[in-house]
Amino acid sequence: MRYAMAIDTKKCVGCSDCVVACQTENNVPEGFCRDWVTESVSGTYPQVEIELRSERCNHCEDAPCVRCCPTGASQIVDGGIVIVEHDECIGCGACIESCPYDARYVHPEGYVDKCTFCLHRVTEGLQPACVSVCPTKCMYFGDIDDPNSEISNMLKTRKQKTLAPEAGTNPHIFYLI
Amino acid sequence: MKEEIFISGRNLPHIDPHLELWHWPISLYLFLGGLAAGILFFAALVVLFRKEDKYIGAVKYATIIAPIAIGVGLLALLYDLSHVWYAWRLYVTIRLESPMSWGAWTLMLVMPVSMLWTLSYFKEYFPKWNWDFGFLSYFDWIIDFVIYHRRVLAWILVPSTILLGIYTGILLSAFNARPLWNNSILGPLFLTSGLSTGAATIILMSKSHAERRMFSMIDLVLIGIELFLIIHMLMGMLAGSQVQHEASLLLLGGEFTVSFWVFVIILGLAFPAILEIFELVGFKVPAIIPALLVLLGGIMFRFIMVEAGQLTRYLY
Amino acid sequence: MRTNRRQFIKISALGVGGLAAVASTTSLGGSLLGIFDSSDPGRDIDFKRTATYCEVCFWKCAAWINVDKEGNIVKIIGNDDDPHCNGRLCPRGTGGVGMYNDTDRLKTPLIRVKGVNGAEDSFREASWKEALDLIASKMKDIKQKYGAESFALLKHGSSGSHFEHLFKAYGSDTIGEPAYAQCRGPREQGFSSTFGSWVGSPEPTDIRDTKCLVLIGSHIGENMHNTQVQELAEAIDKDVTIITVDPRLSTVASKSQHWLAIKPSTDIALLLAWMHVIIYDELYDEKYIKKYTYGFDELKEHVKNYTPEWAYGITTIEPSVIRKTARKMADAAPAVIIHPGRHVTWYGDDTQRERAMAILNGLLGSWGKRGGFYLKEKVKIPKYPHPAYPHPKWGWEEIGEEYPLAQMGLTNEIIRASIPEENTKHKVKAWFVSGTNLPKSIPDTKNLEKALDSIEFLAVCDTMPMDVTGYADVVLPECTYLERYDKLRSATNREPSIALRAPAIKPKYNSKPSWWMAKKLGERLGLEAYFEYKDYSEVIDWQLRKLGSSLKEMKRLGVKKFNRTSGPLYIANGEDYEFATNTGKVELYSTELAELGFDPMPKYTAHPEPEQNFYRLIYGRAPMHTFSRTSNNPNLSALKDENKVWVNPKVAKLWSLKNDQEIYLKNQDGVVTTFPIKVRITERIRWDSIYMVHGFGNANKKLSRSYGKGANDTEMITNVMIDPIMGGTGMRGNFVTFITDLKSIVS
């Protein structure tokens, strides 16, 4: 089993519901975020294009954050989800330095925190909070090892990209373009 | 025009708009680690070559600084941990993939060895003390034991200090995500720089002209290597990918250019090298000036690399 | 500075209480010990769910409030059975928790204390009894001195309906809300003159099944009205053609096949040219036109000279693009929507622009058609019995007399009637304001302040110390929608439905629900007979029982759907169908407007353009905020805590502006923004306009997150173009220039 997310940039309106939902689902403290939305504008008026991307930890297959963690607090669990075990984390920040996506932050309580793919929901068969609220339903979450899953189908039929593939992390958030 | 913005205000402390997580404690930690590694490496070599009598400054006096440096460095590291009550977690796992992990373990090895080393010179630091008297007598046999086994300590130190010196560089260079750090030269470069600061410390601690001359020569060679490695590193980055190219520009035409060139290249490397050459060819130069400059250059180098490296990132 | 009778209270002693600091100490202690892990998410099954519908905007999505075992509101999730949200709230609804948690909330009633010897006025904390006694006595006074009609109610949202009941019982029908004359008014009129029906809210646009969606300014996706956004995404999946007319590359424009970057204020020209193409290229369905429309020949004649070439010179949109897009619409017809928009008070000829949009829909036959406009329906909620309201001598209708087709109270006219120097027939002497932040929602601030200065009494009911509270004599702190009962929701949709709002938790601080305030005021005014219940839940239960449900059932369901009784969702092909217009047909030629002496068919009139160095000020929505009401919300301000002024790179170059540079804006009348605003240089906007999100630049220091963040577009809107047909306040005829030397402002 390998969890992944595919996000349709053609439908995303950048509303950031995914960000608020994550705040309230995961008690993300005020002033911090596990996910965020990027707007990328290119072209010259009036030939202008926008790409909107809801971004978060990429749950990388070759996760440098896990590799560099001195205590093993950063780890990959079932389904390829990268998590931080809070009470194994010493707060050295190595994982933050190692992440090409700046997807982690130091929680005010000291440990490092980041997107968990809503492990606590996923294990109960629910969709991650961000996916479950998105008004445009532009996020697809599921098992890419299962060729019949919705996400596998999306990835089969749509053009896609990942962020900074050259960083060699093998990211598992796919953007449908 | 190309615009790339966060529309839902990402404003993570120490991360946005660019990473500023590691500051002086980490720079200091790296500097002091390198310094201790340099001192202990030379001290160990001197012992292994049985030249203790000739290079007293190296084996006996400079080495006092090593455990202190390591201790202060470790304190700086602890100070930097945001979840510090869990620091013990560092020493219940060994994770070879993580430089932070094996570096911490290396320090854990070098620290006591360096303390034993200074212990072995305790009687010589305090020749007037009566070691047969009172509680000191309990230490007596321990001290004698370490004096007897000093060569064993030296054999341990040579590889472990090289490891430690390299670690101070690899800790940074292992971060693929920070293009300025991510090159194979940073390890040898920081090792060389560490050795150079070690040599400079020995010059400062030595009272013997011959010893100072010897270490000036060594230092000169090290500075040469360091300059070569820096040029090599920058050339590599200029020729590298777009992100690396942009990263190198931080040092070659950006925010850190002035401090890098003034403090690291000119004051920290070129100028002391010139002074040392002058001295070697016979001019009278107070040896402490180039030595202090080398130390200044060493510490600035780490400060600049740590700060500048965090400004560099992958573009996507 | 002029000393006002009603000096705006900014800094002075709003009672805060020491409640704010409690939360942070526990987490600090915990983190020192290193044992506290607050980020452990709870499990849904452990939460208690309470039904509500959202009050962060007026789409009224039904939702579940989740409360954890410690009694904290954890999250709010959409109700799966609700046709307004389909189980998914928008970011503002999800962030509604922040309204409850905001420690800047109004905590207790406040009464103005006049500053003596030149000192500033301030508020003192008061008991509910004191505050309500004071308001009741003023209401009696005013009634005695001038008649109840002189006490106006300006309101918006759920709280307004309770006070509306109070005011009608008291004898005043002088009631207005910004959602009409500052918002939807012109489109309701434009469409009703054409189809005999208001558009209403939620809009009956069948977006999910449309083949071609035409958006004139309407910026769905930033305008987060929930199901419209959901259906837009659904339509994109089905390869809908989207045509967006907007001087700015809105989010939805970036998803459109055709972005028509129109010169602002020229939309009517484009619409006329589209009609021209459809009629003269014979792209319409002749049978449909014959059977269902009135005035086709007049229209044909009317648009004869409005060619795409003519429109090009006005709109800057290429004739070929006008032709191509007209064809796209016709190809899709009748599954095409020329979206009416919602905030449509732009240039003073707004009813006519909306008419033009309605006519285009009429030509394409989209009203009552799948993929066009469905035939909406809602549940009629039985009225809880009370004595008949007295008949006021005058009210909102008389105040708005000059505008024959004003169908609701005109806030702007009520404000005018409050200024003694204005030559108005009726005079307003006091206001009760609830749920509307007037200094942000009403243009022409100077005029508003004049009125505020003149009235004898102002009571404000709000949840937050918003700008409007600074002018109040009495401030009533309402609890948030999460802590109270309100009216049952019944709104139009495909399927009729009702939704319950029940309190999840006791009101925080010393706040109270507005139904309680209205009742207590009523009792003080001798109007007990209008409030014959102890708790509002009794009213709801009574109504629900009449509808065959009960409060108990609704607490479990949250939403209940009913079967349609008005007939099918769409008009069948060829079906005999009578529209509620004078002629029973879709009036391409409006008999109603003609009778009243207005143009029966829309004409294009040129509007003034910015002078050199000035740019047209246009504004809109950010998806994560609602007007000013969310600007201080902890969850939502974390996403975006200021607005920026969008400037085209060419303009930026001319002015040497840098990204994020702070500047002030100055308008054509010399008004300068109170606060500076940061620059965003972007290709997403024309060079003759600048854009900003409405709702920022709050002036009340009690708003700790939003005070002084960004600039307030409203204060730049001093030129208001009133729609002669329905009295709407056109707000987009204002031009601003940049002040880059910040020091020149400070002095």
Ligand SMILES: Nc1nc2c(c(=O)[nH]1)N[C@H]1C(S)=C(S)[C@@H](COP(=O)(O)OP(=O)(O)OC[C@H]3O[C@@H](n4cnc5c(=O)[nH]c(N)nc54)[C@H](O)[C@@H]3O)O[C@H]1N2
């Ligand atoms: N310049 C400019 N002006 C505009 C607009 C614009 O885009 N630009 N838009 C126009 C439009 S379309 C509209 S609809 C209007 C909207 O105008 P308003 O409805 O006045 O908008 P808000 O600024 O959100 O003000 C709402 C007020 O209600 C308070 N409030 C929120 N919840 C409650 C509650 O439960 N109880 C009580 N008692 N109070 C509550 C908030 O704190 C806030 O003070 O503005 C119009 N005016």
Ligand SMILES: Nc1nc2c(c(=O)[nH]1)N[C@H]1C(S)=C(S)[C@@H](COP(=O)(O)OP(=O)(O)OC[C@H]3O[C@@H](n4cnc5c(=O)[nH]c(N)nc54)[C@H](O)[C@@H]3O)O[C@H]1N2
């Ligand atoms: N997130 C969020 N959503 C909301 C609200 C909110 O506060 N926040 N408020 C709700 C309410 S009450 C309303 S009324 C609606 C309003 O939402 P809409 O009806 O969509 O509002 P508009 O005024 O059409 O939207 C502004 C757009 O008009 C464009 N524009 C400006 N001038 C012109 C012009 O001359 N011609 C054309 N063609 N376009 C122009 C602007 O560039 C901008 O993109 O939003 C609703 N939805």
Ligand code: SF4
């Ligand atoms: S909730 Fe969905 S539409 Fe909104 S920003 Fe996130 S991904 Fe995009």
Ligand code: SF4
């Ligand atoms: S995105 Fe960053 S934090 Fe997430 S797995 Fe990859 S490297 Fe680690």
Ligand code: SF4
């Ligand atoms: S901060 Fe925590 S999770 Fe990150 S590398 Fe250090 S110990 Fe591991």
Ligand code: SF4
């Ligand atoms: S998957 Fe969960 S933790 Fe990750 S961004 Fe979405 S809501 Fe947050």
Ligand code: SF4
């Ligand atoms: S559209 Fe959003 S803010 Fe408006 S009622 Fe629905 S959830 Fe609430």
Ligand SMILES: [Mo]
């Ligand atoms: Mo509105």
